[in-house]
Amino acid sequence: MKIEVIKSYALFILVGLSLILTYNIWTYKPGFDVHYAEEERMYVPEDDFFLAGDTLSLEDVIIPSTIIFHDQGKFFGFQEANDLKNIYREIGRWTIYDFSTGDSTGPPKHKRQIEIRYPTPLPMTIVPRLFTFDKGLKNLPSWSFNRIFMTFDKKQTMLKLHFMSIDGKQQATATIQQAEKYELLLNYMENKKTLEEYIPFQAKSDWYIYIPSGSVKKAKKSFSVDVEALNRAPNKLINALFSDPSLVTRNLTKENIANYTDGRQQLQIDSQRLNMEFTNPSQTQVKDSLNSIELIERTVIDINEHKGWTGEFHLESIDTADQKITFLMYQNGEPILGSNRTTIEVERRKQDLFKYERPLFQISDLIVEEMTELPSGEKIIQLINQSQYNLKDIQDIRIGYHLKFQDRSSYIFTLEPAWFMKYNNTWVEIQSDEDLIYKEVS
Amino acid sequence: MQWSQIKTLFILCFLILDIYLIFQFIEKQQAANIGLLEREEITLEQQLKDDDITIENIPEQRVEESFIKIRQKAFTKEDRNRLAKLPNQEAVVMNENHLIISQFKEPIDLPDKVTEEQLQEIIHPYILYGDEYRFGEWNKEKNVIYFFPIKNGRPVYFNPSGIIVFYLNDKNKIVLYTQTRLDKAEINSEKKPLIHPVEAVGRLYNNQLIASGDTVNKLTVGYQTAVPLSDGVQVFVPTWKITVNKEKSFYVNATEGVVFPSGDEDFLAEQLSNLLNRMNLPNKNVTWKTTVIDMLESKMRDLKKRSETK
Numbered sequence: 001m002k003i004e005v006i007k008s009y010a011l012f013i014l015v016g017l018s019l020i021l022t023y024n025i026w027t028y029k030p031g032f033d034v035h036y037a038e039e040e041r042m043y044v045p046e047d048d049f050f051l052a053g054d055t056l057s058l059e060d061v062i063i064p065s066t067i068i069f070h071d072q073g074k075f076f077g078f079q080e081a082n083d084l085k086n087i088y089r090e091i092g093r094w095t096i097y098d099f100s101t102g103d104s105t106g107p108p109k110h111k112r113q114i115e116i117r118y119p120t121p122l123p124m125t126i127v128p129r130l131f132t133f134d135k136g137l138k139n140l141p142s143w144s145f146n147r148i149f150m151t152f153d154k155k156q157t158m159l160k161l162h163f164m165s166i167d168g169k170q171q172a173t174a175t176i177q178q179a180e181k182y183e184l185l186l187n188y189m190e191n192k193k194t195l196e197e198y199i200p201f202q203a204k205s206d207w208y209i210y211i212p213s214g215s216v217k218k219a220k221k222s223f224s225v226d227v228e229a230l231n232r233a234p235n236k237l238i239n240a241l242f243s244d245p246s247l248v249t250r251n252l253t254k255e256n257i258a259n260y261t262d263g264r265q266q267l268q269i270d271s272q273r274l275n276m277e278f279t280n281p282s283q284t285q286v287k288d289s290l291n292s293i294e295l296i297e298r299t300v301i302d303i304n305e306h307k308g309w310t311g312e313f314h315l316e317s318i319d320t321a322d323q324k325i326t327f328l329m330y331q332n333g334e335p336i337l338g339s340n341r342t343t344i345e346v347e348r349r350k351q352d353l354f355k356y357e358r359p360l361f362q363i364s365d366l367i368v369e370e371m372t373e374l375p376s377g378e379k380i381i382q383l384i385n386q387s388q389y390n391l392k393d394i395q396d397i398r399i400g401y402h403l404k405f406q407d408r409s410s411y412i413f414t415l416e417p418a419w420f421m422k423y424n425n426t427w428v429e430i431q432s433d434e435d436l437i438y439k440e441v442s
Numbered sequence: 443m444q445w446s447q448i449k450t451l452f453i454l455c456f457l458i459l460d461i462y463l464i465f466q467f468i469e470k471q472q473a474a475n476i477g478l479l480e481r482e483e484i485t486l487e488q489q490l491k492d493d494d495i496t497i498e499n500i501p502e503q504r505v506e507e508s509f510i511k512i513r514q515k516a517f518t519k520e521d522r523n524r525l526a527k528l529p530n531q532e533a534v535v536m537n538e539n540h541l542i543i544s545q546f547k548e549p550i551d552l553p554d555k556v557t558e559e560q561l562q563e564i565i566h567p568y569i570l571y572g573d574e575y576r577f578g579e580w581n582k583e584k585n586v587i588y589f590f591p592i593k594n595g596r597p598v599y600f601n602p603s604g605i606i607v608f609y610l611n612d613k614n615k616i617v618l619y620t621q622t623r624l625d626k627a628e629i630n631s632e633k634k635p636l637i638h639p640v641e642a643v644g645r646l647y648n649n650q651l652i653a654s655g656d657t658v659n660k661l662t663v664g665y666q667t668a669v670p671l672s673d674g675v676q677v678f679v680p681t682w683k684i685t686v687n688k689e690k691s692f693y694v695n696a697t698e699g700v701v702f703p704s705g706d707e708d709f710l711a712e713q714l715s716n717l718l719n720r721m722n723l724p725n726k727n728v729t730w731k732t733t734v735i736d737m738l739e740s741k742m743r744d745l746k747k748r749s750e751t752k
Contacts, residue, residue, distance in 0.1 A: 007449045014456035021463035028470055243698060247631055249511050251674030261669040263509060263677035264695060281668045282700050 049240035052229040052362060053310035058300055059130050061327060062122065063314045064088055065396065068115040068198060068210045069189055075210050076195040081333025083194050088116070094181055096161065096174045097134050101141050104171035106206075107149055107164055112189055114150040119328075119396070120317045121146045121166055123292050133174075143170055144292075150185065157182045168206070201381050203394045211377040211397050218399065218417035219369045221331070225274070225411035226364040229310070233360045234258065234269050234276075240306035241267060241278050241356070269360070275341045278356040282349050290348060292318045299325050299346045302353060310362045313344060317425070323348045331363065331401060337420040337427040338402030361411075372417060374399065380419050380430055389423060396422040402429065486644045497643055497658040505663055506633040507680040507696070510594050514603040514673065515625040516540050517570070525570055532728045536720055540603075542570070542621040543720065545734055549615035561587070565608070565616075571623065575606055579691060581706060584741060585610035588706065590664070593627040597664040598678060599693055600709045603671075607713055609738065617734050620717060630677060636663065636696040642682040645699045646692050660685040666693050666702055711745045714738060 067084050069076040078084045101124075107115075121144040122130075128137050149162040159176040176182070188195065198210040238260055239245050247262040260267040269276045290298065295318060303309060312330040319325070328335050329342035336342040347355035375383075380397065401415035419430040490497065516539040517525070525533050525542065533544035552564065558577040566572040576597055578590035589606040590597035598604055604624030608616045639661040646652045665678035680696040693702040718738055721730050 004446055004449070007446065007453060011449055011453050011456065014453060014460055017460050018456055018463060021460065021467055025463065025467050025470060028467070244631075247509050247677065249630065249675050249677045251671060253674070259669075259671065259674065261667075261671075261677050263667045263669060263679035264698065264700060266669045281702075 049236050050307040051233060051236055051240075051310055052226065053307045055304040055307055056300060056309045056313075058126075058296055059092065061300065061309075061313060061315045062118070062126070062130060062296075064116045065119040065398065066115075066117045066210060068117070069192075069195060070110070070113045070115060071189055072111050075198040075200060076192055077198045077210060077212065079194055079196045081330075085333050087188075092131055094176050094178070095132050095134050097177055099133060099137055099172065099174040101170065101172040104162075104164065104169060106168050107147070108151050108162055110151045112152055114185060114189075116148040116150070118146045120315060122318075124163065124172060126293050126296075127163065127172075129293075141165075141170065141172065143167075145172075152182065152186060152189075159185065199377050199381070201377075201384070201397065202391075204392045209394070209397050211380065212399070213377045215376045216374040216399060216417075217371055218374060220372045220414065220416050221369045222367040222406065222412060222414045224364045224367055225413065226362040227411050229362045230274065230360055230411070234260075234267075236306065237267060237269075237276060237278070241265065241280075241353075273341050274361040275357065275359045278353065280353050280355075282352050282354065289320060289323055290350065292320050295320065295323065295325050295348065298348065298351065302346070303344070308344070308358065310359075316343065323354070329359065331415055334417075335398060335400040336403050336415065337398070337400035338416075338418060338429055342403055361413075367412065374417055374419060383430060384421070389421075393424050394421050395425070397430075398422075400427070487640050490640070490643065490647060493647070494654045495643070495647065495652060495656050495658070497640065497661075499660060500639055501661060504638070505636045505696075507596070507636055507663060508594070508633045509630040509677060509679060510627040510665060511630045511675045511677045512593060512598075512604070512627050513625045513675050514540055515623045517542065517623065521570055528568055528570070531568060534725055534728050540622060541720075543618070543717065544621075545618045545728065545730060546616060549611065549613075549617045552610070552614050552616065554614070565589075569606060569619070569621065574623070578605075579706060581710070582689075584707070584710060584744070585612060585614075586706075586710060586741075587616075591624050593624060593665060593678070594629070596680075597662075597683075598624065599664050599666045599681065599683065600706060601667060601670055601676070601678075602709075602713065603676065607710075609734075609741070611733075611737055617731075617737065620713070627678075634680075634697055636680055636682070637694075637699050639682060639684075641699065642694040642696065643684060645694050645701055646684060646686075649701055651692055651701065652686055656686050657688075658684055658686055659688050663696060666695075668695075668700075668702055707745055707748070711742070711749070714742045714745065718742065 063085060066077055067088065078087075123144050124142070125140045127140065143165040145163045145165055147164045149164065151160045151162065153160055153175075156177075157179045159182055161174045161176065163172040163174075165171060197213045199213040200208040200210055202208055238248050242248055242260075242262055242265055244262060248260050248267075249262070251259040251261070253259055256270075256272060258269040258271065260269070265278070265280045267276060267278045296315065312333075313327040314330055314335070316326040316328040317324075324345065324347045326346075327344040328337070329344075330336065341359050344358040345355070346353060346357075384391070384394070384397075398420055399417055400420045402418050403413055403415060405411075405413045420427045421430055422428075487497075517535050518539075522535055522539075525535070525544075528544075530547050530550075531544045532547065533542055535542055546568075550564065550568070552561070556564075561577055562572075569575075574591050575589040576592055578588040578597060578599070580587045587608040587610065588600070589608070590599055591601075591604045592598075593604075601624070603622050606619055606621045609618045611617050642661070643652070643658055652658070660683075662683045664681055664683055666681040667676050667678050670676065681702065682694045682696045684692045684694060686692065691706075694700070695702060718735070721735060721738075
């Protein structure tokens, strides 16, 4: 009798064991051996590496620098930079048909046409990301463009788009067929409600720069820096950028720059200039490079990962040779040009950030605003013509802001409107003093 | 049949079934583990072999090591007194007592064939804290010998804040040396498993730093930093030193596999320009021999020429 009880238990155990074993064999997955140090990475809560910014997509940062309405030999542009952004966003949503590419003899010369200009050449392959097409585009050409022309086709009441290659020898065309879009843009042309007159400045035989005519009224604004966000930024960046934040050691240099390093990567935070520089030495020998789309795309993703868009930033330049990409800080649609600490600069080695420089301050509340008057566009052209500058090296002329810190202890800064020109890839302020002293923007 | 007999039969059946299942399970586990651990190393090793790259003396065991952090240490007054008593040299301490530059009155002859141990012994009487340093590298082309400090039991490679550099003339005689010193190491992390040495060699291979026909002679672990700081705390990363063809060394970060921009020549150029600047300052304690300065300047020119042709 006792043996029978033991046998029952034994049978029960054996059946149970067989079930457990069968289950285990079916579901067995090899556990990951600690093979690389990366798997030991500490878990960091998301809030601890998000800056107080946004995540953006590629089309949010690629914004034209100007949109010019050509009307019977006269030129018009937007008074408010934000209007430009809004209409451009809208055009991006319109359905575009009949995309085709071909040779070109130069930009269209219609009496009435619209010209959209970007601050840097963009590859044609990016076009499907910026605009909406009726169908997928195949065989996109490899050349780049920085201008799009829109012409009006009266007969068919439709708009025609011309993407011009940089050398002007090739173009891609497409159409926007909805009559109401045609009417909308034609209305701008005819009423010129939110537009003001621009004048052309000929820098090269085939390159005109358009700037506002007459004196320009712009607001000088004072802002406060979001001090709380500023103070939290270093820790968040350490968590976001280092492979293992627990290894990071802090040093303070004689120049008051905080230097964080884990022996390989380095983050320097300059509390005077409110900016940071991260360097990530990697396989220096590898010269594999990304094309310009990959370059923008990877960089936008990397910055999104720590919500690094802490303000309005537009793509300013792409340099595929150096694998470098620059975004410029804007305020209300207008660029902040008179300072080199308002740019996000990223240099890449393939998937990895190699160098990453960015401002740490964030524009917070508007404190005061007062109107100032800038010299007229005509005056600026006169000044440039009288100056020592090589006209053919002038790439662009814009009104932008000068960033000045008023009071460092209370973190208040002023944005002062001024004229700037892009001379040999550097933005230089055009001083309107009578003695024509030009100040280099360092 | 009775219930008790049926039970016995069942017990037997399930016993056999369970034994079978246990074997199955163990087999599966082993297969998976081997696959995981060995696959990439075997293929990499095979790949290297196929390309005629030989690796000698692969360390068998997985190595674990921690990161360390160290400050630079200044030479004390006592150090300076001891330095003044060292034989056959005129020495000065510069850079706020962080750097010794010393010139031998009578250059020290090195035998043609000399082992690392012999070299250590020859040099020992002429330097301070000789026990803290070990022979590191000898650049025969540039006639420079490096001694690295030993921290946490391992050498610290090419760090301007802790190294002895011996400058030789073309007759194989040491005429001058410079010395900097690191403080005690502080452990910065718990021990971390390092990448497998074959993997480290693979990184060099992938970066085309070694080529077909090369032989890897030696794989050792030491410390290096990609961010040398002149003051403050430096963080050092465990690093594989990979000696190729008995002459060239590469340094691969042993936790992430990043190849450090190696080349003692960049380091040397930096050291030389620093040294020459300091020697050109007037100094009442020592008069530098013109032959020594000439020799250093010619080394410097040599290095510059090379970097230009690159």
